[in-house]
Amino acid sequence: MTEQPTEQPRHVPVLLDRILDLFGPAVSGRPAVLVDATLGLGGHADALLTAFPELTLVGLDRDPHALDLSRDRLSRHGDRAHFVHTVYDEIPDALSGLGLSRVDGVLFDLGVSSMQLDVAERGFAYSRDSPLDMRMDPTTGPTAADVLNSYSAADLIRVLRDYGEERFASRIVKAVVAARDREPFTTSGRLVELLYEAVPAATRRTGGHPAKRTFQALRIEVNAELDVLRRAIPAALAALRVGGRIVVESYQSLEDRIVKRALADLAKSTTPEGLPVELPGHGPRVRLLTRGAEQADEHEIERNPRAQSVRLRAAERIREAS
Structure with a gap:
């Protein structure tokens, strides 16, 4: 069901x-x-x-x-x-x-x-822990978890830079690759925790939520x-x-x-x-x-x-x- x-x-x-x-x-x-x-x-x-x-x-x-x-x-x-x-x-x-x-x-x-933002099960919002899905059509295509777990480091950096305009893309991806080698990503909460650690504290204080750009980039990539x-x-x-x-x-x-x-x-x-x-x-x-x-x-x-x-x-x- x-x-x-x-x-x-x-x-x-x-x-x-x-x-x-x-x-x-x-x-x-x-x-x-x-x-x-x-x-x-x-x-x-x-x-x-x-x-x-x-x-x-x-x-x-x-x-x-x-x-x-x-x-x-x-x-x-x-x-x-x-x-x-x-x-x-x-x-x-x-x-x-x-x-x-x-x-x-x-x-x-x-x-x-x-x-899509308000329903936690869809995985678009970084403010709550939920499955890393982000598909606008949940019946087809790869999820955000698939992107995080299967893309090469170079492709992940491209996604974060091109679609999130994330200046710490390389730093974030290095942490993602190390984390997924230990255990694949499945939920947004784990990714948000990683982003808090990967984005410098000074930027966190002045640049908005550290997950905003990464979540935007993943959503754009998942849905083309x-x-x-x-x-x-x-x-x-x-x-x-x-x-x-x-x-x-x-x-x-x-x-x-x-x-x-x-x-x-x-x-x-x-x-x-x-x-x-x-x-x-x-x-x-x-x-x-x-x-x-x-x-x-x-x-x-x-x-x-x-x-x-x-x-x-x-x-x-x-x-x-x-």
């Missing part, structure tokens, strides 16, 4: 009013389709379906438990909500399966969900988050009709950097420099709707601490690809 989570997950949507404002011009007052590519517990989706009565929403999530919970939450909207168990870079296949080709909006709320995101943003933009909008909420710099570059590239003309006129089919394909990345204000952060690190970017498709 599968053990049920011991805690009830909670979810407070981040920058909800701003998201409703951004999607309004693309979906209000007419039948429209919006993809929530990271459905989670359905907080944003519920608000969008309520605010726009003619909207149909396609909710994607790689976590089957999240889909079950959001299906219950959104049941009051009837057949206006559709649910697909998939990773969000598979947007074209998900839409094709529903007989759709173009949509009016795509929302990404990136990173680990409230449910950045590789998926690099494929997902172009796929989402390709699915937008002219006038459709994309909104992306990121929670760490690696994600935001990918989103920023993808949108900025499409917002530029590809006409060769020096030509006096814009060549047909070479103009920008999107119009940026935010100046840089927008952040939550102090009032929202006080109500919802998880909003502190959010960076929101949005764009509108203004022409088809050549």
Whole structure:
């Protein structure tokens, strides 16, 4: 029998009013389709379906438990909500399966969900001892324990440096390799203890929790988050009709950097420099709707601490690809 989570997950949507404002011009007052590519517990989706009565929403999530919970939450909207168990870079296949080709909006709320953080059994949080899992889809793929116990030292250093921006990666990995030779890692508590010992005391006093960067790096590696995101943003933009909008909420710099570059590239003309006129089919394909990345204000952060690190970017498709 599968053990049920011991805690009830909670979810407070981040920058909800701003998201409703951004999607309004693309979906209000007419039948429209919006993809929530990271459905989670359905907080944003519920608000969008309520605010726009003619909207149909396609909710994607790689976590089957999240889909079950959001299906219950959104049941009051009837057949206006559709649910697909998939990773969000598979947007074209998900839409094709529903007989759709173009949509009016795509929302990404990136990173680990409230449910995954709040339910101890998932192993995402370093504040409690639990199995070292960290899979967003717990039905498939290697766990964080598998990564710690099987990767070479060089690969572990790469993961911590590239995905956690951890400056003590070599020191941490040396300790991990010595510890796993004695006994394989299975729980988060043992890893946290090791990190407290491996990270210098001066850094612990000023640099936040010593496990934060390592846990982020392991989670990104286990779920291939950045590789998926690099494929997902172009796929989402390709699915937008002219006038459709994309909104992306990121929670760490690696994600935001990918989103920023993808949108900025499409917002530029590809006409060769020096030509006096814009060549047909070479103009920008999107119009940026935010100046840089927008952040939550102090009032929202006080109500919802998880909003502190959010960076929101949005764009509108203004022409088809050549």
